[in-house]
Amino acid sequence: MEATIPVPSPPLPDAFLDFLNENGLDPSIYASTTSHTTPRYIRVKPGDGEAHVPEIEAEINCKLERVDWLPGFFSIPPQIQIASTNAYREGKIYGMDAASGAAVLALDVSPGDHVLDLCAAPGAKLCMLSDLLGSSGSLTGVDVARHRLASCRTILQKYALGDRCRLFVADGTSFSLLPLRAYESEKKCLNSTGTLLFEETMDTFKEWLPKRSWKERKRASKERKGIVSQIVQGPQEPELIFYGQHSGVVGLSKSELFRAAWSNSSDTGYDKVLVDAECTHDGSIRHIQKFEHWGWKTLQRRVLDAERTDTLAHLQATISSLNTCWIRFLLQLCFYSLTVAQNENVVEQFLSGNPSAELQDIDAAKNWPCKSGQAVMTPITGFILLSYVIITIVLSDRVASTVNCLFHHIANGEQKSFNGGNSTNCLAHRQSKK
Numbered sequence: 001m002e003a004t005i006p007v008p009s010p011p012l013p014d015a016f017l018d019f020l021n022e023n024g025l026d027p028s029i030y031a032s033t034t035s036h037t038t039p040r041y042i043r044v045k046p047g048d049g050e051a052h053v054p055e056i057e058a059e060i061n062c063k064l065e066r067v068d069w070l071p072g073f074f075s076i077p078p079q080i081q082i083a084s085t086n087a088y089r090e091g092k093i094y095g096m097d098a099a100s101g102a103a104v105l106a107l108d109v110s111p112g113d114h115v116l117d118l119c120a121a122p123g124a125k126l127c128m129l130s131d132l133l134g135s136s137g138s139l140t141g142v143d144v145a146r147h148r149l150a151s152c153r154t155i156l157q158k159y160a161l162g163d164r165c166r167l168f169v170a171d172g173t174s175f176s177l178l179p180l181r182a183y184e185s186e187k188k189c190l191n192s193t194g195t196l197l198f199e200e201t202m203d204t205f206k207e208w209l210p211k212r213s214w215k216e217r218k219r220a221s222k223e224r225k226g227i228v229s230q231i232v233q234g235p236q237e238p239e240l241i242f243y244g245q246h247s248g249v250v251g252l253s254k255s256e257l258f259r260a261a262w263s264n265s266s267d268t269g270y271d272k273v274l275v276d277a278e279c280t281h282d283g284s285i286r287h288i289q290k291f292e293h294w295g296w297k298t299l300q301r302r303v304l305d306a307e308r309t310d311t312l313a314h315l316q317a318t319i320s321s322l323n324t325c326w327i328r329f330l331l332q333l334c335f336y337s338l339t340v341a342q343n344e345n346v347v348e349q350f351l352s353g354n355p356s357a358e359l360q361d362i363d364a365a366k367n368w369p370c371k372s373g374q375a376v377m378t379p380i381t382g383f384i385l386l387s388y389v390i391i392t393i394v395l396s397d398r399v400a401s402t403v404n405c406l407f408h409h410i411a412n413g414e415q416k417s418f419n420g421g422n423s424t425n426c427l428a429h430r431q432s433k434k
């Protein structure tokens with residue numbers, strides 16, 4: 001690895017120092033050399049992906065360091081770019097932060113689960129979820145931004161991970177379509193070769209055929225950059241922009257697809273829900289350091305502005321408390337913020353809306369290099385059991401990111417939800433106040 005060159009600390013403005021102080025954050029994390037020394041991470045495609053490690057190492061001319069606590073993840077020096085490598089082009093590796101991987105792992109997805117990713121684009125976590133699901137269960141990705149979800153579709157195609165996946169352009173605060181569990185009984189309608197036996201009518205969804213290859217889509221998406229983003233606003237019918245052959249959509253009529261909405265029965269709901277809503281990005285050292293060039297006034301508007309912080313915290317809270325009756329597990333993430341408003345407060349708001357809840361540790365995190373945050377433990381009060389922990393992942397002796405998690409499950413083991421927050425890119429930490 002190359003020797004690291006110390007960089008001067010950026011002169012943080014007073015308003016930002018006050019903001020850090022209010023949130024119990026250590027300003028020195030932004031002034032360190034971390035952006036020059038903190039490794040990048042890649043995930044190797046499961047299956048025979050690890051067999052390609054020597055060839056990937058030869059191509060990027062450096063050793064991949066295995067992340068012991070996170071299966072399939074490797075660290076590489078920060079200056080290594082993977083986008084031009086054959087391994088990346090051929091879909092053998094993904095660029096993905098270890099902290100993002102940790103959060104997905106915390107969701108504890110098992111084959112057969114029906115998983116909802118409510119802020120899915122551009123789709124790194126969706127891909128990992130799909131890998132974990134394998135060839136059973138289903139995955140529904142939702143995002144309010146059509147152009148970003150289109151990129152997500154491109155990635156699913158590139159890595160051939162869309163078979164059990166549906167993508168909807170929709171507002172996650174009002175999305176109400178259930179997973180197509182009914183599809184499981186459809187297996188009865190398959191003959192031994194897997195061909196559908198029931199007759200398809202003109203009105204049913206046929207196999208989704210891409211009009212363009214993922215490479216053409218990628219090119220088109222690059223050309224689209226700069227074009228006004230296409231964000232849906234308010235409750236309107238979700239727009240299905242992709243579905244896989246085994247996502248349950250093929251053979252359904254439109255009305256059948258959209259009938260599968262709102263139910264009070266947890267039997268018909270999602271097993272796991274990921275909410276990775278937008279946040280202020282104050283948890284990213286690299287991001288904050290960029291404001292030195294962009295101008296600290298921009299930081300005021302994009303990070304410190306109370307109205308914006310409130311709006312984002314409200315969005316996070318709204319999405320994660322969305323009709324929990326059909327959610328079994330909920331994982332709410334706040335990837336790039338370490339603020340109390342976007343982490344503890346969101347969780348506490350969720351808790352106050354679910355009074356029969358308690359907080360507990362996350363099993364998957366026991367072996368992670370992490371620190372506890374400001375978790376608040378409440379006693380078990382009844383039917384629903386909740387767990388919540390804020391942890392800070394420390395990578396390579398530097399504090400790397402935080403994950404805060406809230407589990408919520410009905411004590412009879414049938415219904416669970418899980419809420420977590422995470423700051424990726426190895427960037428910052430909230431000092432433990434324990």
Ligand SMILES: C[S@@+](CC[C@H](N)C(=O)[O-])C[C@H]1O[C@@H](n2cnc3c(N)ncnc32)[C@H](O)[C@@H]1O
Pocket residue numbers: 118119120121122123124125126142143144145148170171172173276277278279315335
């Ligand atoms: C942090 S990014 C998600 C990253 C993604 N989970 C991944 O792993 O690549 C946040 C996403 O939330 C989406 N978003 C913002 N408001 C939303 C809403 N009301 N409903 C659904 N998605 C929303 C944004 O368009 C953006 O793509």
